[in-house]
Amino acid sequence: MSINSQAPASGGYPRLAQFMAQDLGVYRRFGELNVSNILQLQAELVYLEKELKILIRLDDQSGDPIRSQYSKSAETLHKSVQGNDSPQWRKTLEVREKLKEYNAALLQQASINRLKPARNYDIRLIQSWIVRPEGGDSFLRGLEGDPWDEENESDLITVCTRQDVDIFTGWIAQTLLPWLHRIVLYRWKTPVKGHEDVGLVKWNNSYFTAVSRIITVIISTIFPSMEVLVLYFIQKMVVRVGMVLLFSATFSLSLAIFTNARPVEIFAATAAFASVQVVFVGSTSGTA
Structure with missing residues (x-):
């Protein structure tokens, strides 16, 4: 039996993924969770920093000719792992690993914050598709549907690479063009393959950009x-x-x-x- 890999997805997440792949990449930022994670890592580092400083001071004041050199010679501290292991060195390694995790979280948060908020038009389109019988048929149950709830809309971001457009061009793309399509343009525009039932069409940005430019001129x-x-x-x-x-x-x-x-x-x-x-x-x- 052969399987057609190009056939439309039957339903559920595969079909939702197929739908969102049409330049509708909208996802939750989980801003509160990300910030909470960074704060937790920061708190852990505060304690690790304090513990490391205590160990450094104990070694400095130990009177031991080798341990007292740990804070003055990185080579001596590194060699402490051979034979008589140093608590200061173990704590340094622990701090180093936690710093990597903390810095990675900060950089990821900075990257996420540079992503643009999802457009209301895209959010409404996805929400409508999910509940429509010919679309998602409300397959998301319980908590899995929460990302698209109205209360989480402010936490939604887009990974789409659309260019920023002016207010007028946005109005043409999100209001005028869909209205014209429902009235007359549907006669000439073929729906996206696999989404004929919901009538999903994809317009090239050049169409409404050209119209907007002509009117502006x-x-x-x-x-x-x-x-x-x-x-x-x-x-x-x-x-x-x-x-x-x-x-x-x-x-x-x-x-x-x-x-x-x-x-x-x-x-x-x-x-x-x-x-x-x-x-x-x-x-x-x-x-x-």
Whole structure:
């Protein structure tokens, strides 16, 4: 009997793994447990450090010509393992092993903290798949379903390598595109193999990135021209100044929504944009 290794997984964890392999790598950080582990290791090291210092002091004050040299000569301390074993050396080795464990835990925690929080869209997608009859059919029972509970959502991280996108592009990818797919795009998009029942489709990032870029370019072209046109037809200076404030606020908000600009970059661009408006207002006639 031959087995088709390419066939869809029958259910349970294999099928969930097949589903999450579609760029949906969302897992629990176990932040509290990781921090607790580091704190425990730290406490153990505190006691080991104290014990080692006591042994060093005892050897220094022993009056023994060899033991009193342990803190001054690493070679003498190393040789202490031959014949007459040294408590200080044994404790040093114990500290060394615990330090390796502690430092490894710190580095792992630092790496985990650099991972991004899971997107709400991905979390909802996984939660929905797990309970749907054509998906996971609620196979997770008892504690094994806890990672996806609402109370643990803040502890979920993603290992996906998606690029950071602006707010508008994220809205297209997570809201507009799924809505369009349910309405009309499903006619042309083939579901991922093995997940036809749940209708899982995978869109290339270039699709919604291109749409977002086109819209952004159009807005960036129209907005400055519209601002000049509006100010040109306003005669009252007070109203003009008010419109300058409104356009500046709209401009900064647009940068925050349509780009990944940092706050300092938004501030600088808005200041330059407002300066251009002030020059225009000052160079055209108006009434008080």
